Amino acid sequence: KAGVTQTPRYLIKTRGQQVTLSCSPISGHRSVSWYQQTPGQGLQFLFEYFSETQRNKGNFPGRFSGRQFSNSRSEMNVSTLELGDSALYLCASSLGDNQETQYFGPGTRLLVL
Amino acid sequence: AQSVTQLGSHVSVSEGALVLLRCNYSSSVPPYLFWYVQYPNQGLQLLLKYTTGATLVKGINGFEAEFKKSETSFHLTKPSAHMSDAAEYFCAVSDRPGGYQKVTFGIGTKLQVIP
Secondary structure, eight states: OOOOEEEOSEEEEOTTOOEEEEEEOOTTOOEEEEEEEETTTEEEEEEEEETTEEEEEOSOOTTEEEEEOTTSOEEEEEOSOOGGGOEEEEEEEEOSSSOOOOEEOOOEEEEEO | OOEEEEEOSEEEEETTSOEEEEEEEEOSSOOEEEEEEEOTTSOEEEEEEEOSSOSEEEOGGGOEEEEETTTTEEEEEESSOOGGGOEEEEEEEEEOGGGSOEEEEOOOEEEEEEO
């Protein structure tokens, strides 16, 4: 099976812009979670989607949003980018049956200038 | 609320020496526990996980971890370090608030292997 794919792998934006990141889960996986990884904060949970519904949400401002499509692919959007949004954004997929094992994509590295 | 503490953000070992990466957790319910490894410019890869049953869990690449409820610990070990083990390691805990899993990661431990 193909693994979790994320596009783009690298992105450079300027403050105030918005960005959309994409994640394609492993075939058959219905849950997609998003994480922000920074050197100082480690992995911070953003949100989880299951069957097109947001099932869990972390403590991030409303500028961070996401959605999931009927084929389980997911996108996350960050509006009004700030310098502090520079990070590696990781997507993880799982079956969604609470078996907990998540499979991670390679991430999208976002740099905000 | 659940939390994970990884003692030591950087650990150095000599090639062939024992690897010990420490993880302590807190959880209001019996936890599921995980260790992930991240190589540079890559995502996280599952090393091993504890759900229920045997408290000594064996994973990939010769790693293992022991769940000790009394100590709320889940330390990762490998008898003999290899150069290819140099990476960042993350401990994670999962509980299920409202029936849905929520995974919390530790801050990570960078393992350096010295030839």
